[in-house]
Amino acid sequence: QKEVEQDPGPLSVPEGAIVSLNCTYSNSAFQYFMWYRQYSRKGPELLMYTYSSGNKEDGRFTAQVDKSSKYISLFIRDSQPSDSATYLCAMSGRTRDYKLSFGAGTTVTVRA
Amino acid sequence: NAGVTQTPKFQVLKTGQSMTLQCAQDMNHEYMSWYRQDPGMGLRLIHYSVGAGITDQGEVPNGYNVSRSTTEDFPLRLLSAAPSQTSVYFCASSYPTGTSTYEQYFGPGTRLTVT
Numbered sequence: 001q002k003e004v005e006q007d008p009g010p011l012s013v014p015e016g017a018i019v020s021l022n023c024t025y026s027n028s029a030f031q032y033f034m035w036y037r038q039y040s041r042k043g044p045e046l047l048m049y050t051y052s053s054g055n056k057e058d059g060r061f062t063a064q065v066d067k068s069s070k071y072i073s074l075f076i077r078d079s080q081p082s083d084s085a086t087y088l089c090a091m092s093g094r095t096r097d098y099k100l101s102f103g104a105g106t107t108v109t110v111r112a
Numbered sequence: 113n114a115g116v117t118q119t120p121k122f123q124v125l126k127t128g129q130s131m132t133l134q135c136a137q138d139m140n141h142e143y144m145s146w147y148r149q150d151p152g153m154g155l156r157l158i159h160y161s162v163g164a165g166i167t168d169q170g171e172v173p174n175g176y177n178v179s180r181s182t183t184e185d186f187p188l189r190l191l192s193a194a195p196s197q198t199s200v201y202f203c204a205s206s207y208p209t210g211t212s213t214y215e216q217y218f219g220p221g222t223r224l225t226v227t
Contacts, residue, residue, distance in 0.1 A: 004154070006154070008152070041220075041221070042220060042221070043116070043202050043204075043218030043219050043220050043221055044155070044202070044216075044218050045217075045218065046215050046216065049215070088154060088155065090155075099145075099157060099160065099170070100155075100157075100216065102147075102154040102155040102156075103154050104152050104153060104154040105154055
């Protein structure tokens with residue numbers, strides 16, 4: 001079993017819809033949770049980062065972490081065609097732990 | 113700043129050939145790493161380095177070597193290429209964000225095909 005499982009998608013939504021992305025994990029030591037966005041044929045870039053449980057909002061993006069269920073989510077409100085990309089969740093354990101465990105990624109297409 | 117650069121962008125090798133994937137960063141980051149990305153597998157860590165002269169193995173190190181003689185450069189060597197090494201390779205560098213985790217900056221990737 002993989003340490004981090006991510007809904008594979010692909011996901012296709014109309015412009016303006018809410019996109020919901022999820023990951024589950026098995027390692028209870030994970031404390032830092034990240035979402036990376038990867039455009040086609042590009043390297044991933046950090047989108048959001050959350051420590052421990054709770055919500056974090058940044059513009060149209062909201063990240064949620066539920067450590068009791070070992071479940072994290074990313075919501076994209078008012079989705080735009082420019083949000084079409086692969087979204088990867090990533091996690092790490094200790095403070096200043098530079099080794100990340102990644103999910104397989106979910107490919108999202110927002111239709112104009 | 114150019115950020116993280118990788119060369120070549122594309123490469124085709126025959127089984128048994130060796131080659132070096134180049135990675136450089138101009139942000140003075142202490143930590144650098146190599147990942148491979150395969151469909152359905154996500155990013156898997158091959159090797160990483162916490163500073164010049166210091167390297168360590170990641171999740172999938174077999175068949176690869178690394179060295180870190182300078183802060184800027186972190187080349188990845190394929191010793192004897194195999195079809196199983198067909199993948200997209202990403203180099204990343206990172207720095208500590210405050211007292212917590214590291215933000216990783218990724219290069220554009222090298223697409224490698226081994227026939």
